[in-house]
Amino acid sequence: MNTQVPPITGHVLNIQHFCVDDGPGIRTTVFLKGCPLRCVWCHNPESHEAAAEILYRAERCRACGRCAALCERGAHTLTADGGHSYDRTKCIRCGSCVKGCRVEALEQAGERQTVEEVLAEILTDRVFYATSGGGVTVSGGEPTAQAAFTEALLTACRHEGLHTCLESCGWCSAEIMRRLIPCTDLFLLDFKISDDIRHRHYTGVSNRPILENLALLKEHHARVILRCPLIPDVNTDTAHYDGIASVVNKHENIEQIDLEPYHPMGIGKSAALGKEAAYTHTEFLDPAVAERAKEYLERRVSVPVRISGKQ
Ligand code: SF4
Ligand code: SF4
Structure with a gap:
């Protein structure tokens, strides 16, 4: 009988290096x-589904x-007029075709990786953490949706002496949040809309x-950036x-x-996923709106208010 415990794997969208807006210092962010x-304005629609997707x-x-x-499924065909057609209904998202495309018209979003594989990539940036006060941020999608993998990855990073951030929408069970508190140095928690009906x-x-989890984090004296x-x-x-x-x-x-001004990057990605964007505002947020929000909040809270993307 094989008694070996299989390694913990997660569906990883990508790993970004040298991030400066995902917590203190220079960070490696694992999405x-x-x-x-399903936030209508989401700028990462390719992160919605747990499984791999093809853009x-x-x-x-x-x-x-x-x-x-x-493609063994016949999902790609060349048309009589010299064009190309991709039939998503035949596609099982195996990713084979992506490797053949030399002009990056095809892209695979997401692949299964083990904690060890992700950790090995994170550790290549270790020197930058030490000099900048940075570390690792696990983000998404929503990392609490893969709680076992997120917990294992954050714990492994902690064992390496790395500073850990968890960027989350906060929408998970209290049980999951409790499990993630001990392995997280700093929570980057979203608060999107105050009114519940509009939310x-x-x-x-x-x-x-989300509000219940915020109360839970307070009870546990967990550090939070909103x-x-x-x-x-x-x-x-x-x-x-x-x-x-x-x-x-x-x-x-x-x-x-942290105030995060809207940008319209999600619209093109929705089209590449074969989906219709639910929110089609094509302009970046007017910087003056963000400045006004910052000033308004600064008069009402005693913590720093920062606009993301501005140092
Ligand atoms: S991902 Fe796989 S099934 Fe889908 S089109 Fe590409 S090769 Fe075919
Ligand atoms: S350019 Fe890429 S997507 Fe287009 S036909 Fe060639 S391999 Fe397929």
């Missing part, structure tokens, strides 16, 4: 697949036919579990800013607010 929320950017395609030769409308879920996206026509109103201030003033463990 995981899968998210229980196809027709504007890059040269109709060379290499993908058609590699359900724009994200698909209630904000109550991350607040600023989305045009969704949450750039003073009622929401008052809601942010109220949450921050009730939780003395929240030590900073």
Whole structure:
């Protein structure tokens, strides 16, 4: 009988190096697949599903036919008019065709990796953590949706003496949050919309579990930075800013607010995934709106308020 315990694996979207907006210092950020929320403005729609997904950017395609030769399912075909067609209904997302595309018209989002594989890549950046006060951030998608992998990865990083951040929407069970507290030095927790009805409308879920988890983190004296996206026509109103201030003033463990101005990168990715974007605002957030939100909040809270992307 084989008694070997299989290694813990997770669906990893990608690993980004030299990140400066995902916690203190220079960080390596591990993005995981899968998210229980469907924020209409999401800029990473390729992270929604837990399994791998295929992005196809027709504007890059040269109709060379290499993908058609590699796909055993017949999902790619060359058309009579010299074009190329990709039928997602036949695709099982094996990724074979992606390797054949030389112009990056095809891209695979997500692959299974072990904790050891991810840790080995993280450790290549170790020298930068030491000099900058940085470390590792596990993000998503939603990392609590792969709780066992996230816990194992953060714990492994801790054993290596690395500073750990968990960037989360906060929408998970209290049991999962409790498991992640001991292996996380700093939580980067999202607070998107104060009003619960609007939160359900724009994200698909209630904000109550998020508020309950914030209370739990306070109870455990966990360090928290509150991350607040600023989305045009969704949450750039003073009622929401008052809601942010109220949450921050009730939780003395929240030590900073990060305002995250909207950018429209998700729209093109939705199209490449064969999905229709639910929110089609094509402009970046007006920087003046973010500045006004910052000033408004600074008059109501005693913690620093920062605009992401501005040093
Ligand atoms: S991912 Fe696999 S099944 Fe899907 S189109 Fe490519 S080769 Fe075919
Ligand atoms: S391999 Fe790439 S460039 Fe060639 S037909 Fe397929 S998608 Fe188009």
